[in-house]
Amino acid sequence: MSNVTVCVRFRPLSHKERKANGDKICFRKLDSESFVVKDEREEDVIFSFDKVFYENAEQSDVYNFLAVPIVSDAISGTNGTIITYGQTGAGKTYSMEGPSILHCNQQKTGLVQRVVNELFESLLKSSTSMSTWTVKLSMVEIYLEKVRDLLDLSKDNLQIKESKTQGIYISGATEISITNSSDALESLSQGIANRAVGETQMNLASSRSHCLYIFTVQHGSTSDERVKSGKIILVDLAGSEKVEKTGAEGRVLDEAKTINKSLSALGNVINALTTGKQNHVPFRDSKLTRILQDALVCQKFLLDYFVGREVSSRLQDPAAFLNPTHCRVATREQHCCAAVLPVHQMHQKVCPPFALEQGMTKLIKTSYKMIPEVVDNVKKPILETQDQDDLRDRILSKLRLSLKEEDVDLLEELFTLEGIIFDPSSVTDIDSACQDVASEEISLLMQAVEELKETVEELTDENERLRRDLEVAQDIAVQAQHVTAAGRTSSLLDFVPAALLRPFGFVPD
Numbered sequence: 095m096s097n098v099t100v101c102v103r104f105r106p107l108s109h110k111e112r113k114a115n116g117d118k119i120c121f122r123k124l125d126s127e128s129f130v131v132k133d134e135r136e137e138d139v140i141f142s143f144d145k146v147f148y149e150n151a152e153q154s155d156v157y158n159f160l161a162v163p164i165v166s167d168a169i170s171g172t173n174g175t176i177i178t179y180g181q182t183g184a185g186k187t188y189s190m191e192g193p194s195i196l197h198c199n200q201q202k203t204g205l206v207q208r209v210v211n212e213l214f215e216s217l218l219k220s221s222t223s224m225s226t227w228t229v230k231l232s233m234v235e236i237y238l239e240k241v242r243d244l245l246d247l248s249k250d251n252l253q254i255k256e257s258k259t260q261g262i263y264i265s266g267a268t269e270i271s272i273t274n275s276s277d278a279l280e281s282l283s284q285g286i287a288n289r290a291v292g293e294t295q296m297n298l299a300s301s302r303s304h305c306l307y308i309f310t311v312q313h314g315s316t317s318d319e320r321v322k323s324g325k326i327i328l329v330d331l332a333g334s335e336k337v338e339k340t341g342a343e344g345r346v347l348d349e350a351k352t353i354n355k356s357l358s359a360l361g362n363v364i365n366a367l368t369t370g371k372q373n374h375v376p377f378r379d380s381k382l383t384r385i386l387q388d389a390l391v392c393q394k395f396l397l398d399y400f401v402g403r404e405v406s407s408r409l410q411d412p413a414a415f416l417n418p419t420h421c422r423v424a425t426r427e428q429h430c431c432a433a434v435l436p437v438h439q440m441h442q443k444v445c446p447p448f449a450l451e452q453g454m455t456k457l458i459k460t461s462y463k464m465i466p467e468v469v470d471n472v473k474k475p476i477l478e479t480q481d482q483d484d485l486r487d488r489i490l491s492k493l494r495l496s497l498k499e500e501d502v503d504l505l506e507e508l509f510t511l512e513g514i515i516f517d518p519s520s521v522t523d524i525d526s527a528c529q530d531v532a533s534e535e536i537s538l539l540m541q542a543v544e545e546l547k548e549t550v551e552e553l554t555d556e557n558e559r560l561r562r563d564l565e566v567a568q569d570i571a572v573q574a575q576h577v578t579a580a581g582r583t584s585s586l587l588d589f590v591p592a593a594l595l596r597p598f599g600f601v602p603d
């Protein structure tokens with residue numbers, strides 16, 4: 095199986111949908127990798143993927159095809175990401191969690207529970223007296239562009255940072271150690287209960303946030319003291335939707351706009367990565383793209399999915415689309431990619447109105463292959479960091495002997511700023527903070543542009559209304575001239591169109 099896997103999943107029609115629209119659906123099955131839809135001109139368009147799961151596919155089919163390799167990779171030190179993408183109500187959460195994390199039958203159990211079960215089964219199976227392992231869980235959601243810790247709601251605005259050793263990470267996110275599946279599922283269930291869920295007309299229990307489940311697996315051997323660390327990130331994106339379709343206003347409208355903005359930021363990142371404008375890939379335009387930066391760095395064939403062209407041949411050789419420069423910067427080799435199917439656009443353009451019967455789930459796997467030299471490279475900075483930490487502590491202890499505590503604190507800040515003493519995260523933090531401010535500015539400007547666009551639209555409508563009124567008034571004036579020319583005396587009401595007078599309660603004779 096290639097390192098890159100993109101699947102589409104169609105969910106079955108719900109009872110309500112069958113009642114409203116009958117059994118008509120907007121696609122035709124071609125085979126297990128392709129389906130056909132008709133475009134506006136009634137021409138067939140073929141979409142191809144690694145795998146298409148039709149309505150009767152089981153949760154286990156999706157899991158076996160997609161997630162099994164990710165779990166074994168994580169245990170051997172390779173990161174993997176699965177993202178579900180699709181319109182509100184498409185079935186993203188169902189694929190991830192099934193009907194419920196804790197209480198659901200084996201058949202309906204979602205990807206998350208299956209990943210957890212397999213993870214612990216495999217770790218226990220491979221466990222020997224010489225091996226050690228730990229599994230840590232973090233859960234965050236991105237809600238209205240803030241990263242909230244779902245395992246500790248007091249942390250409602252976590253910052254995303256970058257370090258040379260860890261890559262992109264969420265600073266301060268709660269990480270709980272889990273030792274068995276049932277503890278893990280219990281914690282996951284609590285986290286899920288903390289998720290922001292809103293009610294729109296499209297889906298009564300619609301998730302209004304992007305939710306990230308992050309499992310960090312460390313697996314080591316006491317004989318050679320090597321520890322392999324792998325991450326599994328499962329992402330349940332908030333549903334994409336057309337704002338005007340949802341009947342949303344107020345906070346709900348803000349939510350929908352923010353979600354769509356971050357999903358379009360995802361699209362922009364993909365666009366930048368696929369059109370070669372890689373000197374500025376706008377990862378910082380949204381928290382989502384920033385957190386997933388490591389998982390989105392090479393997307394050469396993503397746009398093809400995005401515009402829905404035939405792409406299966408490209409999947410034969412994902413390595414052809416690697417971005418070596420970025421990989422080197424990241425000190426790891428990247429072999430994979432992600433893809434997005436514009437489900438929403440497809441439904442809009444190709445399907446009859448609200449033909450949302452077919453759930454689509456975009457599933458992405460991204461992995462980093464650790465190469466032997468990298469292990470050494472990673473170790474070195476850690477040792478240096480340790481030395482520098484010691485040096486910093488020694489300097490500060492000496493100062494504390496002769497100075498007041500608050501003066502030492504001030505000096506520590508000054509020394510850190512001047513680079514005299516080392517703060518492991520300071521350099522990236524300052525850099526990160528500057529870029530965050532810049533991207534916040536950009537967001538504000540984009541918001542202002544959006545507001546201006548709305549004002550222009552309103553003014554255009556008003557202008558159009560006034561123009562119509564003027565035309566009517568001109569017609570009336572012309573008629574009045576004709577009547578006067580014919581020598582007829584009459585009331586002004588004679589030549590005012592009845593439609594204009596009716597709202598005022600009287601119609602001319």
Ligand SMILES: Nc1ncnc2c1ncn2[C@@H]1O[C@H](COP(=O)(O)OP(=O)(O)OP(=O)(O)O)[C@@H](O)[C@H]1O
Binds near residue numbers: 106183188193331453
């Ligand atoms: N494969 C499936 N089989 C049976 N029912 C499904 C399937 N997929 C989704 N459903 C049902 O469809 C409905 C919508 O699914 P779900 O809540 O997962 O959508 P979603 O894409 O996560 O929506 P949102 O973005 O609004 O959170 C739910 O009632 C769910 O149980």
